[in-house]
Amino acid sequence: MQHRKLCFIGAGNMAGAIISGLVESGYPAKLISVCAPSGKNRDPLASKYGVKSSDNNIACAQEADVVVLAVKPQLMADVCKALQKEVDFSGKLVLSIAAGISVARFCELLGNKLNIVRIMPNTPSLVGQGMSGLYAPEQVSQPDRDYSGELMTAVGKVCWVDTEEGINHIIAAAGSAPAYFFLFMEAMQAEAERLGFSTETARMLVEQAASGATALVAASPDTPLSQLRENVTSKGGTTFEALKVFTDHKLPKIVSEAMQAAITRAQEMEKQF
Numbered sequence: 025m026q027h028r029k030l031c032f033i034g035a036g037n038m039a040g041a042i043i044s045g046l047v048e049s050g051y052p053a054k055l056i057s058v059c060a061p062s063g064k065n066r067d068p069l070a071s072k073y074g075v076k077s078s079d080n081n082i083a084c085a086q087e088a089d090v091v092v093l094a095v096k097p098q099l100m101a102d103v104c105k106a107l108q109k110e111v112d113f114s115g116k117l118v119l120s121i122a123a124g125i126s127v128a129r130f131c132e133l134l135g136n137k138l139n140i141v142r143i144m145p146n147t148p149s150l151v152g153q154g155m156s157g158l159y160a161p162e163q164v165s166q167p168d169r170d171y172s173g174e175l176m177t178a179v180g181k182v183c184w185v186d187t188e189e190g191i192n193h194i195i196a197a198a199g200s201a202p203a204y205f206f207l208f209m210e211a212m213q214a215e216a217e218r219l220g221f222s223t224e225t226a227r228m229l230v231e232q233a234a235s236g237a238t239a240l241v242a243a244s245p246d247t248p249l250s251q252l253r254e255n256v257t258s259k260g261g262t263t264f265e266a267l268k269v270f271t272d273h274k275l276p277k278i279v280s281e282a283m284q285a286a287i288t289r290a291q292e293m294e295k296q297f
């Protein structure tokens with residue numbers, strides 16, 4: 025992949041996950057810098073992965089070819105305004121991983137001719153199993169699109185969307201989705217503990233069932249998920265009764281409402297920040 029000088033503004037969960045995945049996959053650490061006001065998160069990244077750590081957003085952005093905006097949406101306007109005063113963004117590629125901040129808003133904050141790609145990653149990027157959605161406005165060049173795609177391919181799979189609205193759909197289906205599965209697994213682990221298993225055993229049971237199920241999905245690309253479910257569900261058996269509880273409580277409707285709630289919040293954030 026192309027190796028450009030890369031600067032992360034923000035050193036939190038998501039920046040850390042991407043930096044770790046990039047370095048593990050061979051991206052040169054000396055080309056990566058990470059900025060945050062406090063050393064609490066960025067210094068461990070510097071010592072673990074050999075990237076440069078700094079509290080100076082402006083100096084790092086000035087030096088970089090590619091600036092990754094990885095702060096919370098609430099802070100984005102202030103961070104961008106400070107950058108805009110000192111940094112010439114012409115000739116740079118800006119990547120935003122923020123939910124709920126549109127390209128139009130970034131152009132207001134950083135300049136009209138901004139060369140920007142929106143990326144919606146998720147935390148499994150930390151272990152090279154990320155799922156990222158990408159959107160680039162028409163004016164972004166093919167080499168910049170290729171670079172953005174290659175960057176996120178280094179930490180997982182990528183899915184380009186043709187319209188910016190698609191980024192909010194990616195949030196619902198992938199960006200926020202690890203938390204849905206963690207919630208489900210937490211509830212299962214708690215019940216396994218109530219059944220008398222130790223915390224460690226309960227976690228192992230749930231973790232292995234979940235990773236075994238996803239491995240089976242990955243190994244069966246032509247089998248619909250419904251078929252995989254039916255393969256577990258013996259007639260007159262236990263799974264049928266368990267699934268009946270989920271369907272009686274309208275699990276598919278709950279999932280649909282939860283995903284729509286994520287989209288609605290992203291749309292609200294687009295107005296708020």
Ligand SMILES: NC(=O)C1=CN([C@@H]2O[C@H](COP(=O)(O)OP(=O)(O)OC[C@H]3O[C@@H](n4cnc5c(N)ncnc54)[C@H](O)[C@@H]3O)[C@@H](O)[C@H]2O)C=CC1
Pocket residue numbers: 033034035036037038039059060061062065081094095096097099103121122123144145146147199200
């Ligand atoms: N956590 C997740 O699963 C995902 C998060 N995102 C997006 O990633 C962005 C970051 O989210 P997280 O990493 O979860 O947040 P976080 O709260 O873990 O990290 C934010 C980082 O920004 C730093 N920061 C605060 N003020 C700063 C400033 N003035 N200059 C530079 N850095 C500053 C903080 O020190 C912290 O390191 C958000 O915009 C979020 O929408 C996108 C997809 C998934």
Ligand SMILES: O=C(O)[C@@H]1CCC=N1
Pocket residue numbers: 123195199200
């Ligand atoms: O909760 C959030 O707003 C961010 C975006 C997707 C995952 N986390």
